[in-house]
Amino acid sequence: xxxxxxxxxxVCVPYTNVYAKEVNRGIxxxxxxxxxxxxxxxxxxxxxxxxLRIASxxxxxxxxxxxxxxxxxxxxxxxDVASKQEGSSLYLRAGDTMMLEHLLYGLMLRSxxxxxxxxxEHVGGSVEGFVHMMNExxxxxxxxxxxxxxxxxxxxxEHGASAYDLARLTAYGLKHPAFQKIVQTKSMRVPSSPxxxxxxxxxxxxxxxxxxxxxxxxxxxxxxxxxITSATRGSQQIxxxxxxxxxxxxxxxxxxxxxxxxxxxxxxxxxxxxVLPYGTIAARTAAYPLAPEEHRALSxxxxxxxxxxxxxxxxxxxxxxxxxxxxxxxxxxxxxxPLWKEY
Numbered sequence: 001x002x003x004x005x006x007x008x009x010x011v012c013v014p015y016t017n018v019y020a021k022e023v024n025r026g027i028x029x030x031x032x033x034x035x036x037x038x039x040x041x042x043x044x045x046x047x048x049x050x051x052l053r054i055a056s057x058x059x060x061x062x063x064x065x066x067x068x069x070x071x072x073x074x075x076x077x078x079x080d081v082a083s084k085q086e087g088s089s090l091y092l093r094a095g096d097t098m099m100l101e102h103l104l105y106g107l108m109l110r111s112x113x114x115x116x117x118x119x120x121e122h123v124g125g126s127v128e129g130f131v132h133m134m135n136e137x138x139x140x141x142x143x144x145x146x147x148x149x150x151x152x153x154x155x156x157x158e159h160g161a162s163a164y165d166l167a168r169l170t171a172y173g174l175k176h177p178a179f180q181k182i183v184q185t186k187s188m189r190v191p192s193s194p195x196x197x198x199x200x201x202x203x204x205x206x207x208x209x210x211x212x213x214x215x216x217x218x219x220x221x222x223x224x225x226x227x228i229t230s231a232t233r234g235s236q237q238i239x240x241x242x243x244x245x246x247x248x249x250x251x252x253x254x255x256x257x258x259x260x261x262x263x264x265x266x267x268x269x270x271x272x273x274x275v276l277p278y279g280t281i282a283a284r285t286a287a288y289p290l291a292p293e294e295h296r297a298l299s300x301x302x303x304x305x306x307x308x309x310x311x312x313x314x315x316x317x318x319x320x321x322x323x324x325x326x327x328x329x330x331x332x333x334x335x336x337x338p339l340w341k342e343y
Contacts, residue, residue, distance in 0.1 A: 029245035035167035036289040037237040048164040051145045055218030058153030070123040072101035082117035116152035163241045183214030236265035263289035280332035313337035
């Protein structure tokens with residue numbers, strides 16, 4: 001079982017981008033969200049908080065829950081029900097076996113609905129049990145416009161999510177090395193398997209957009225085209241989600257270019273850096289995406305640590321503010337106190 005640890009460092013300022021209208025011009029999506037992974041800041045958005053059909057973007061949550069509660073070394077037996085799933089498929093056969101890790105690659109690269117069902121049955125004990133785990137995870141992450149009814153994304157009456165929720169979910173997943181490794185893999189061959197040939201990732205921008213490193217395509221007749229893309233330049237990773245977008249490859253390119261150009265990641269303090277005048281060192285790196293004119297609205301202050309933080313050697317807490325709203329909090333440790341592991 002893979003253990004996840006999520007430490008929230010940032011409180012995001014509201015989405016108030018005066019350039020949004022210019023970026024939005026020509027974007028075909030019914031809804032979209034562009035998010036900085038490090039900070040969680042929403043950079044561009046349109047209709048981002050409306051729950052819509054999401055098709056196979058569902059499988060982002062399927063993979064996260066499987067990594068959270070399963071063992072990737074497990075051997076999964078394919079059930080008759082899993083082998084008969086409609087839609088995109090790995091063409092798994094009832095009675096065959098496959099490692100959970102390989103099923104996860106088939107899930108995310110080839111969008112196998114049969115893989116989704118086999119994963120759900122194995123990890124959740126039943127499809128219903130796994131879907132309950134998916135919705136529990138959504139609630140834990142505060143995804144208030146998300147509800148799952150199956151692990152594959154096949155159309156169902158109450159199944160869907162908002163573009164913003166999907167962007168946040170993806171950013172959460174991308175902070176986990178196993179998830180990031182799977183979704184950025186362009187192709188793979190399952191060793192010692194009756195399934196010959198390689199699985200090639202369906203996400204075209206992995207092969208076309210510089211720095212693209214994931215994550216998922218989706219389509220059903222009702223949801224239409226849905227897409228999540230992540231890309232990294234330097235230390236900055238951006239996620240784009242579009243729902244019902246007939247021109248999604250082009251739109252993701254436009255939105256990624258706009259986000260990287262206008263909102264580069266600015267580092268305020270590096271982990272281990274000495275912070276004056278207190279003679280302390282920063283326990284974490286703090287960075288935030290900023291437009292050029294926003295630098296004038298930055299300020300900082302130090303506050304006393306909470307009692308629980310002080311018990312771990314925190315002397316002060318450095319707060320960085322944008323327009324008087326806190327966007328980063330960095331614990332400051334006394335010299336000689338071991339630095340915590342950063343996630």
